Amino acid sequence: MQKEYRTIASIVGPLLFVEGVEGVKYGELVGVELPSGEKRRGQVLEVERDKALVQVFEGTTGIDIPETKIRFLAKGLELPLSMDLLGRVFSGLGEPKDGGPRILPERWADINGAPINPYARNYPNEFIQTGISAIDGLNTLVRGQKLPIFSGSGLPHNRLAAQIGRQAEVLGTGETFAVVFAAMGITFEEAQFFIEDFRRTGAIERAVLFINLAHEPTIERIATPRVAFTAAEYLAFAKGMHVLVIATDMTNYCEALREVAAARREIPGRRGYPGYLYTDLASIYERAGRLKGKKGSITFIPILTMPEDDKTHPIPDLTGYITEGQIILSRVLHRKKIYPPVDVLPSLSRLKDKGIGEGKTRDDHADLFNQLFAAYARGKEAQELAVILGEGALSEMDRIYFRFAEVFERRYVSQEEFENRSIEKTLDLGWELLALFPRSELKRVREVILDKYFENGVRKSKETA
Amino acid sequence: MEKLKEGRIVKVSGPLVVAEGMAGAKMYDVVRVSEMNLIGEIIRLERDMASIQVYEETGGIGPGEPVYPTGAPLSVELGPGLIESIYDGIQRPLNLIRDAVGDNISRGVSLPALSREKRWKFTPLRKVGELVKGGDHLGEVEETSILLHKILLPPGMEGRIIEIKEGEFTVTDPIVRVETKEGIVEVPMMQIWPVRKLRPYREKLSPLIPLSTGQRVIDTFFPISKGGTACVPGPFGSGKTVVQHQLAKWSDADVIVYIGCGERGNEMTDVLMEFPQLKDPRSDEPLSKRTVLIANTSNMPVAAREASVYTGITIAEYFRDMGYSVAVMADSTSRWAEAMREISGRLEEMPGEEGYPAYLGARIAAFYERAGRVTCLGSDTKEGALSVIGAVSPPGGDLSDPVVQATLRVVKVFWSLEDRLAYRRHFPAISWLNSYSLYVENLEEYLKKEVAEDFPDLRGEAMRLLEGEAELEEIVRLVGIDSLSTSDRLILEVARSIREDFLHQNAFHDEDTYTSLKKQYRILKLILHFYERGKDGLKRGVPIQKIEEISVKGQIARAKYIPEDELEKFAEIEGEIDKEMGNLMAKG
Numbered sequence A: 001m002q003k004e005y006r007t008i009a010s011i012v013g014p015l016l017f018v019e020g021v022e023g024v025k026y027g028e029l030v031g032v033e034l035p036s037g038e039k040r041r042g043q044v045l046e047v048e049r050d051k052a053l054v055q056v057f058e059g060t061t062g063i064d065i066p067e068t069k070i071r072f073l074a075k076g077l078e079l080p081l082s083m084d085l086l087g088r089v090f091s092g093l094g095e096p097k098d099g100g101p102r103i104l105p106e107r108w109a110d111i112n113g114a115p116i117n118p119y120a121r122n123y124p125n126e127f128i129q130t131g132i133s134a135i136d137g138l139n140t141l142v143r144g145q146k147l148p149i150f151s152g153s154g155l156p157h158n159r160l161a162a163q164i165g166r167q168a169e170v171l172g173t174g175e176t177f178a179v180v181f182a183a184m185g186i187t188f189e190e191a192q193f194f195i196e197d198f199r200r201t202g203a204i205e206r207a208v209l210f211i212n213l214a215h216e217p218t219i220e221r222i223a224t225p226r227v228a229f230t231a232a233e234y235l236a237f238a239k240g241m242h243v244l245v246i247a248t249d250m251t252n253y254c255e256a257l258r259e260v261a262a263a264r265r266e267i268p269g270r271r272g273y274p275g276y277l278y279t280d281l282a283s284i285y286e287r288a289g290r291l292k293g294k295k296g297s298i299t300f301i302p303i304l305t306m307p308e309d310d311k312t313h314p315i316p317d318l319t320g321y322i323t324e325g326q327i328i329l330s331r332v333l334h335r336k337k338i339y340p341p342v343d344v345l346p347s348l349s350r351l352k353d354k355g356i357g358e359g360k361t362r363d364d365h366a367d368l369f370n371q372l373f374a375a376y377a378r379g380k381e382a383q384e385l386a387v388i389l390g391e392g393a394l395s396e397m398d399r400i401y402f403r404f405a406e407v408f409e410r411r412y413v414s415q416e417e418f419e420n421r422s423i424e425k426t427l428d429l430g431w432e433l434l435a436l437f438p439r440s441e442l443k444r445v446r447e448v449i450l451d452k453y454f455e456n457g458v459r460k461s462k463e464t465a
Numbered sequence B: 001m002e003k004l005k006e007g008r009i010v011k012v013s014g015p016l017v018v019a020e021g022m023a024g025a026k027m028y029d030v031v032r033v034s035e036m037n038l039i040g041e042i043i044r045l046e047r048d049m050a051s052i053q054v055y056e057e058t059g060g061i062g063p064g065e066p067v068y069p070t071g072a073p074l075s076v077e078l079g080p081g082l083i084e085s086i087y088d089g090i091q092r093p094l095n096l097i098r099d100a101v102g103d104n105i106s107r108g109v110s111l112p113a114l115s116r117e118k119r120w121k122f123t124p125l126r127k128v129g130e131l132v133k134g135g136d137h138l139g140e141v142e143e144t145s146i147l148l149h150k151i152l153l154p155p156g157m158e159g160r161i162i163e164i165k166e167g168e169f170t171v172t173d174p175i176v177r178v179e180t181k182e183g184i185v186e187v188p189m190m191q192i193w194p195v196r197k198l199r200p201y202r203e204k205l206s207p208l209i210p211l212s213t214g215q216r217v218i219d220t221f222f223p224i225s226k227g228g229t230a231c232v233p234g235p236f237g238s239g240k241t242v243v244q245h246q247l248a249k250w251s252d253a254d255v256i257v258y259i260g261c262g263e264r265g266n267e268m269t270d271v272l273m274e275f276p277q278l279k280d281p282r283s284d285e286p287l288s289k290r291t292v293l294i295a296n297t298s299n300m301p302v303a304a305r306e307a308s309v310y311t312g313i314t315i316a317e318y319f320r321d322m323g324y325s326v327a328v329m330a331d332s333t334s335r336w337a338e339a340m341r342e343i344s345g346r347l348e349e350m351p352g353e354e355g356y357p358a359y360l361g362a363r364i365a366a367f368y369e370r371a372g373r374v375t376c377l378g379s380d381t382k383e384g385a386l387s388v389i390g391a392v393s394p395p396g397g398d399l400s401d402p403v404v405q406a407t408l409r410v411v412k413v414f415w416s417l418e419d420r421l422a423y424r425r426h427f428p429a430i431s432w433l434n435s436y437s438l439y440v441e442n443l444e445e446y447l448k449k450e451v452a453e454d455f456p457d458l459r460g461e462a463m464r465l466l467e468g469e470a471e472l473e474e475i476v477r478l479v480g481i482d483s484l485s486t487s488d489r490l491i492l493e494v495a496r497s498i499r500e501d502f503l504h505q506n507a508f509h510d511e512d513t514y515t516s517l518k519k520q521y522r523i524l525k526l527i528l529h530f531y532e533r534g535k536d537g538l539k540r541g542v543p544i545q546k547i548e549e550i551s552v553k554g555q556i557a558r559a560k561y562i563p564e565d566e567l568e569k570f571a572e573i574e575g576e577i578d579k580e581m582g583n584l585m586a587k588g
């Protein structure tokens, strides 16, 4: 039995300063018992001689100085692991939240994990079909990738994430993903949306949900993504499953981190976020990936709402510096009623080059997306120019680009929420739209590919292709 | 050596541990922390208290636990076996760590950087009785099919060889015995060198030879010299890592040291998997056979990240001392600076700009100062070069960032990556208007002699056209294209061709990924030939639309895909330009 202390010296925000302690270790899990008998958990953030600084996950409301009891538990925060995790809903700290029983663990694992040895990694290169053209065709997702959705408040990022979760599959394998869902500070309605969607589609059977709602303790959110990845690592690397981790909203996570930093009176970095935000986020995001000789994989889609739609805000900025690309949603497209409102030009999947082409998607994929991309970029420029000078000022060719950009948004980017487009269909649609142009204008496509797929402005029939 | 007293931990705060009872310890000495034997380095001393940055996670460590001084500074092992290795920030072999403890890095693992078992064939280059001094080549080992590893007498040593062996030895076996003033010294192949101390050379030389990188916008417009320094700042996704990888692949250096400093694990895997498959265009051997990797990715301990750039550059200096041209890529120096900031914050030092320590600028300058073209130590005159290319990742891509500014004060080449270009998928997204190279003049002689007399002039003309384009675009934006004169429209046409057919270079295209200097010259000359003929055409009344639509343009656009051994094709396309333009003039 560990020693019990009643030696809290002060309480600041989510932090306790405990004195007269002995044998305390950095990072250790702490049990806090309130006068009411309520039990909470905390973690040692710093220890100096006989003083320990403790962050309380459930917050400090109701904690007093004379009566509250503190215990140092000689281990880190751990999650019980077993296949029974699937189909269950837990709190942000991994406590059952669905009225079901506690997990009978096969084993326990520290939620912080240990860094993956870069030498042990396998390069992600297997195409994931999401059935969404703006992703599959232009910003291809691969197994083991970390690809965030940068969104703004009021944009349909949750619907998009749920659609990906529903439709994601690796072609030819028939394999589906297990989904680990981490919610941090989202509303009840948002959480309900995901739970209902998982229920309706049966995905709940292969899903694990960790949910911390907006009214629930903020500091708990610091643990939530780590808890989720601990479950994901178990499913992927111990049980060989392909796991899709969806985390929303990372902005709330970062704010919790900022709250602790402020309470510690750390020197704030940009916009008050701690200077180590990059490293902290990396310690979560880098848990995604594939390992040599292991069957499973972890693909990670964090969602974050950009404050003021500003991509240079530290949260999207540092996320972009860690992830392998980003899907950016556009308010302008959303207003035009385009779903999913993917802002194609600044979106990017950095791993797409290794996941597409012959044997993965189709031999024309790379040329085609380069061309679609270039044409859309030029079309956008033409649109801008037309705003200033009027459409009349455009050259004949620019007018075609102008038209292309519109059709492209309406037909290629836009699709139904329950429409699952095959990659074939996405690629063919691309050729169909390029038919607006004369062949000589398609400079980004190699001749051999043009010969095979493009003839007098129409996609050749599949037999000849 | 006297046994140093062990200390006791009094404080643990993330990667920072404070211990008391450390009297006698020296700054930057390595210590072992707790019974777990975690590696740390002393970064501040106050009376008998030492502040220690720990290179491994400190979870589970607490006050009262012991700290064992080692009495030695943080050092690297230098000798055969470096090439094709992958190390963490403090030179622990990541491949062997995986063999030992599995896919995740656990703590307290201690493995030698250079194998103690492997035997290397040592061929002596010196004889008994010869006088040798520090830096002299004692012999050599064929480390890989393209790298002869010279075994050096360590700096500072001098004397007469009284025995030199030949045959197969491990790195710690003595291979030479030297009689010095201080007595007889046995010299093994391996040297140990403290990472924070620069390895000495005889003198610095001015950089006159380009480091050919095969990247057109770099070699032609903003070249770096052998022994030069360059930085690549840019927002996320703008192409810093791709530029660094391209340079690591295609630079004509003898040895590459690639430091993945606080970046993605998958990017290191990419290098590990790709380099053995790629052939060096000069030797036709796998690129991995000249490459050393340092990987301290973003999820690995932050203090070891701080050390990683020093580990990398010390290894690079060692190869430079053999008389080789070495290139170091550090991706990203911002993560190194952030590691400094984090440790400095925990030490509660007075913060400078953006919370970075006041010595940020000094550290960055000192790091890049270790680059250069030099005369190596030793009795005969050998020349070595160490080029350093650092990526910088400023928040929001904002170049006023302190790390960018401190770097720009010391480096001579600035490749400015712009997200505006990256969004248009103009790669490499190096801005031709904002970037610069202060080596351009230094390298002119070499380029004239080795490539073509008029290469510098062509470069100048192309640059003027691009600048002209920027001004003209401004006008077009305001009043439309119709207001331009025909000669201005020709400038726009040619500038577009320079951008799309020359500057734009796809790193993932088999032929396009590398372009020799000779071919770069030919492409540029081809485009400017079109310009000259176009001007003639205009003079003779050919309408600008006809020139804009000329069919040879397609061939110009594809000229970059002409294989390196078919450069005669350029003359054919030039002929085709003359022919088609001639036809137009005849009609006009």
Ligand SMILES: Nc1ncnc2c1ncn2[C@@H]1O[C@H](COP(=O)(O)OP(=O)(O)OP(=O)(O)O)[C@@H](O)[C@H]1O
Pocket (backbone or CB within 6 Å): A320, A321, A322, A349, A350, A351, B234, B235, B236, B237, B238, B239, B240, B241, B242, B243, B263, B393, B427, B428, B429, B505, B506, B507, B508
């Ligand atoms: N020369 C190039 N050719 C083709 N594609 C390129 C080139 N340079 C960059 N890219 C594209 O841009 C993407 C991002 O490049 P890169 O990973 O180098 O960015 P970065 O600046 O290092 O970003 P971060 O700061 O987040 O690490 C690549 O994945 C690739 O798709």
Ligand SMILES: [Mg+2]
Pocket (backbone or CB within 6 Å): B240, B241, B242, B263, B331
């Ligand atoms: Mg990068």
